[in-house]
Amino acid sequence: MLKEPVIIDTDPGIDDFMALVLAAKCERFDIKALTPVAGNQVFEKVWRNARGIAKLLGINCVVTKGAEKPLILEQELADAVHGETGLGKLQLPESDAPVCEKYAWDVMYEEAKKNPGKLHIIAIGPLTNVAIAIKKYPDIVGLIGKLSIMGGSAGFGNHSPYGEFNIWVDPHAAAIVFRSGLKVQMFGMDGNKTCQMSVQDFHDIMDLDCAIKQEMNDALSFSIEAAHGYGAEAPVLHDAVTMAGIIDESLMEFVECYTDVEVRSKTCFGRTICDVRNTWGKQPNSLVAVKGDKEKFKSVIINTLKKYR
Numbered sequence: 001m002l003k004e005p006v007i008i009d010t011d012p013g014i015d016d017f018m019a020l021v022l023a024a025k026c027e028r029f030d031i032k033a034l035t036p037v038a039g040n041q042v043f044e045k046v047w048r049n050a051r052g053i054a055k056l057l058g059i060n061c062v063v064t065k066g067a068e069k070p071l072i073l074e075q076e077l078a079d080a081v082h083g084e085t086g087l088g089k090l091q092l093p094e095s096d097a098p099v100c101e102k103y104a105w106d107v108m109y110e111e112a113k114k115n116p117g118k119l120h121i122i123a124i125g126p127l128t129n130v131a132i133a134i135k136k137y138p139d140i141v142g143l144i145g146k147l148s149i150m151g152g153s154a155g156f157g158n159h160s161p162y163g164e165f166n167i168w169v170d171p172h173a174a175a176i177v178f179r180s181g182l183k184v185q186m187f188g189m190d191g192n193k194t195c196q197m198s199v200q201d202f203h204d205i206m207d208l209d210c211a212i213k214q215e216m217n218d219a220l221s222f223s224i225e226a227a228h229g230y231g232a233e234a235p236v237l238h239d240a241v242t243m244a245g246i247i248d249e250s251l252m253e254f255v256e257c258y259t260d261v262e263v264r265s266k267t268c269f270g271r272t273i274c275d276v277r278n279t280w281g282k283q284p285n286s287l288v289a290v291k292g293d294k295e296k297f298k299s300v301i302i303n304t305l306k307k308y309r
């Protein structure tokens with residue numbers, strides 16, 4: 001089988017970790033690089049996490065350098081959700097892999113040129129690295145095969161009334177991406193929320209016997225406690241839902257529409273505006289996930305964990 005060349009742009013992150021757990025065992029993927037980006041934690045920590053996760057999961061690819069802050073704004077952390085290290089109670093050993101001195105945007109361009117029309121970039125953090133790639137190499141837009149992101153919302157946000165974290169922390173980067181001419185497959189709050197698992201679902205997963213049981217429990221138990229802290233029954237594993245929706249393409253329903261990002265308003269700053277009724281009459285630039293199947297999501301996780309022997 002001809003595999004799909006994939007780059008995963010990530011800010012690990014507990015749900016990023018779970019997304020990588022799924023990606024690592026997806027036979028369809030040929031993972032070319034992990035490209036960390038400052039997001040849930042400071043760059044140094046997410047870079048170290050990405051390297052540690054690659055080692056733990058046996059993802060054999062480069063882990064690049066990347067953006068150390070958003071394009072214009074100061075960095076906002078999500079430490080209440082992901083903890084001091086970014087991975088809850090999960091302590092990963094330091095990776096001994098050689099350090100890759102290349103930057104995310106350069107590797108994205110290199111891989112896009114090597115695989116014209118085929119490279120799939122899956123961005124599950126702020127869009128800073130992707131935006132820099134587009135600004136530095138405008139012809140990358142015609143070379144990328146597919147861009148899928150976790151970010152945004154056609155309705156409510158999780159970081160402000162309408163702002164979803166990944167877009168809200170670097171809306172200027174997100175605006176560059178949505179206005180670039182790329183068609184963005186957007187897994188935002190709307191569809192992901194319909195895949196929210198219960199605490200019982202989490203326990204079904206955490207109790208499964210597999211080679212990464214302990215690591216998963218260390219990460220997910222923190223996430224569940226944190227969710228209780230902010231008044232939710234259980235966390236939505238946004239990045240993992242996104243990855244599952246890419247792996248099992250029947251998991252999500254999408255609406256095709258034009259999407260833009262608000263970078264000026266005080267109250268709606270960092271909001272994605274998804275023109276689902278096409279009132280602007282613009283050419284659609286996005287496929288927005290609106291409804292998912294929670295049971296399918298859970299099955300993707302369980303079937304993947306069975307591969308960790």
Ligand code: BDR
Pocket residue numbers: 013014015016040078081124125150158164165166238239
């Ligand atoms: C997104 O924000 C981050 O905290 C998560 O890792 C996810 O990518 C959800 O809004």
Ligand code: CA
Pocket residue numbers: 010011012013015016039040124125239
């Ligand atoms: Ca993330």
